[in-house]
Amino acid sequence: MALLLSVFEQGFIYSILALGIYITYKILDFPDLSVDSSFPLGAAVSAVMIKAGINPYITLPAAFLAGGMAGLATGIIHVKFKVRDLLSGIITMTMLYSINLHITGGQANIPIFSDDTIFKLSPLRDKAGAFNTVIVIFVITLLCKIIMDLYLNTKSGYLLRAVGDNETVVTSLAKDKGTVKIVGLIIANALVALAGSVMCQQQRFFDISMGTGTIVIGLASVIIGTNVFGKFSFLKATTAVIIGSVIYKACVAIAITCGMAAIDMKLITGALFLVILIISSVKKGGAD
């Protein structure tokens, strides 16, 4: 039970991040590596603000904004300076590493064990007991999903979807495709930083290395979600991505609890991931 709960906690936190990566990877077709640093950026901003005694709920929008700035940087590097997509992400990721350490005043690790977090201040804390954490995370994830669904159905959202689908259409609509891409990167990195903020408050410490491999988790979640659950037309892509994230975390949990040698963990996680992808492509009935 507790294990199941932890899968959902982790899965929902990373699904906020996966929603962001869904924008870059699926909608914009932009392999954005800056997320490996915008995730700890959100965490750093939150940890520092919480240490300064600021209400943890205020740190969520703050982290969101900080992430947006990171996305803006990647976007400008790519669009204005015409640096290749992969490289612009790498440049932002590299520079953010130092900026993150500047935010924390050079500390690589900030514990917030004795401070308030969104979970400690949750109004449900007494009633929900062990479920408090997962409920708070779920509400934040759900809000992100609903807002993103609404956004993707606005005019601006249409344009964002169009730019990833067919840049020519955006140009012929007399809109600068570069600007639209920048907007997409801002939203994506803002979501990733928000996930970092929630993660930091759930684990109750910030660590500079917490961003390592974020992009892999995010991509895996998006791909599992859209490949396996994208086929069900009654499911929105955003819902599929959230489910994908929970499934990925369940794979990791299985690898951890199965009791094999610790060094094999990544091998098993990767194998489970592969099997899910193979099964989903077999179900599709084609080698496309």
Add this chain to the structure above:
Amino acid sequence: MKKFIVLITASMLALTMLSGCGSSADNASGEASAPAESVNVAIAQFAPHGSLDNCVEGFKLGMEEAGYVEGENVTYDLQNAQADMANANQIAQSMAAAKPDLICGVATPMAQACYNVANGEIPVIYTAVTDPVAAELANEDGSSVGNVTGTSDKLAIDAQLEMIRKFMPDAKKIGILYTTSEANSVSAIEEYKELAPNYDFEIVDSGISQTSDIPLAAADLASKVDCISNLTDNTVVSSLATLLDAADKAGIPVFGSEIEQVEKGCVATEGLDYIALGKQTGAMAARVLAGEKAQDIPYETITEYSLYINSKALEALNMSCPDELKSEAAEVSAEE
């Protein structure tokens, strides 16, 4: 063809799972012969790393000395997060979910993750945490913040500086290479800088962010200083050979901070033996398992540091162990 591939993959996966789960089944049958009051201890290690491996080994030895013998009356669930924070968190959560009698967290981020998920219900013993106060695992006075205690691998920086001064009476600058992302290294650097003037040293630090930065940073550092003192920085220790090589080319010695580093070619250390640290931690864990409350036990630092030297490495630099230290120095045979 496609189905065939699926079949192969699936069966391979099944095999891996079986072999993996098989070993745990062996443990289970071993348990059956052990006394009924057998305990389950989960050990969460942050990264695959020589010193941390030694900690775990020492921990089991310490437990054994206190009567908890692996396979007889204690079952270990050892997990390694492979230096990945996302894994660290999930490992901690899955361990807590299994409700073991005690969780041992090895290295700072892992200790924090374990303490967070244990929720005060499961005692957490940590080791290889340099600064438990900064990590908010202990209060300023050394007392515990909750159902958690352990050992610190804080370096004997004062003793180390004193030793370096004895080895190199004329040296002025000590170089230190560290990773900016490792909290332990950052706090060690601060302490070095604070204490260095007492021995008329100046600290030249060089921060790196990843392994690939080491060759350039090490060569640059070695050209600027009279000697290098190495920390227990995970990234740097993994590439110690590169650092030693750079120092060798510049003709300067590297002082280590634990016995393993001296084995690998550092000239000397006034430092840590992680097996001993692990043993000390194991003994604390045994006390908690026997009924003592973790929150009543203040965290401990390694009780005794000792001087280890590597004569071969010293000779190569035309150096020797100062006479006043000869009596206490233990020779470490160098690995080739």
Add this chain to the structure above:
Amino acid sequence: MIKLSNINKIYNSGTINETCLFTDFNFEVKKDDFISIIGSNGSGKTSMLNIICGSIPIDSGDIVINGNSISKLKDFQRSRTIGRVYQNPAMGTCSSMTILENMSLADNKGRLFGLTRGTNKKRIDHYKELLSQLGLGLEDKLGVKVGLLSGGQRQALALLMSVMTPVDILILDEHTAALDPKTAEIIMELTDKVVREKQLTTIMVTHNLRYALEYGNRLVMMHEGNVIMDLNAEEKKNADVDDILKIFNRISLEKGNSL
């Protein structure tokens, strides 16, 4: 209306593959002209369209539309007054979006793409009416993703979208070439109807000599970056496919193309 003057364009400048496409090229389009442009591959037809639309930069020269130089404007800025349909039906629409979403996008051209609802429900009847004029049954498929439509259906939709908001100029880049003859016929008739109704200044590049003669009021043949034939409405009426083909074959043979 449109005036290209002293255009110079060299591809792969400074490399061994350097090809000089336009040297001191001049071309003028009058208001309400419907020009058909023919010419062999590499003659510069599509390049000229790309130069007008800003898809490729020029080395020197000037492009003037309605008396204003647009040489410095970016491609998307020029799109404000230009509608364009491409040879590939996939170019003019978004395949992962529905017909309704595509129509809504096109309907909002020239206005702010803000945070209001993407589709204006009040406009749906209007969209249906426009689609029903195509006679392809698309008005009942508003919720269908465009990627699932046939090439002809997509091209018809692309044409509709390109002229949904007021534009002055319509650029047609071999827009029937990828379609089967019957569908091509439908699209061509539709094009003619749209151009007449909206009184658009139109430049159509085509490989189909019959269309070139049948539609429009001016026929231009290009060869190696030059206009080698320019027939007005009167001359066009008197020309027939065989005459044009003779000239066409001659220049093709000169270039070493086999027929």
